[in-house]
Amino acid sequence: xxxxxxxxxxxxxxxxxxxxxxxxxxxxxxxxxxxxxxxxxxxxxxxxxxxxxxxxxxxxxxxxxxxxxxxxxxxxxxx
Numbered sequence: 001x002x003x004x005x006x007x008x009x010x011x012x013x014x015x016x017x018x019x020x021x022x023x024x025x026x027x028x029x030x031x032x033x034x035x036x037x038x039x040x041x042x043x044x045x046x047x048x049x050x051x052x053x054x055x056x057x058x059x060x061x062x063x064x065x066x067x068x069x070x071x072x073x074x075x076x077x078x079x
Contacts, residue, residue, distance in 0.1 A: 031039070
């Protein structure tokens with residue numbers, strides 16, 4: 001009926017905060033030239049895609065007489 005609870009030693013948690021390892025991690029590898037070039041190209045592709053979608057999307061978002069007025073003026077010039 002009653003659960004037997006075992007004492008959990010929390011001393012190891014306190015010791016873990018103070019523990020400092022004397023082993024240094026290996027140095028990080030520097031990216032190669034091809035890796036830097038590919039990361040740059042991917043970044044430029046993403047930025048150009050966002051800018052392009054903004055440029056092509058803004059005319060579609062325009063509303064009102066200004067959008068219709070430009071179409072009428074183009075039609076009147078072609079007559």
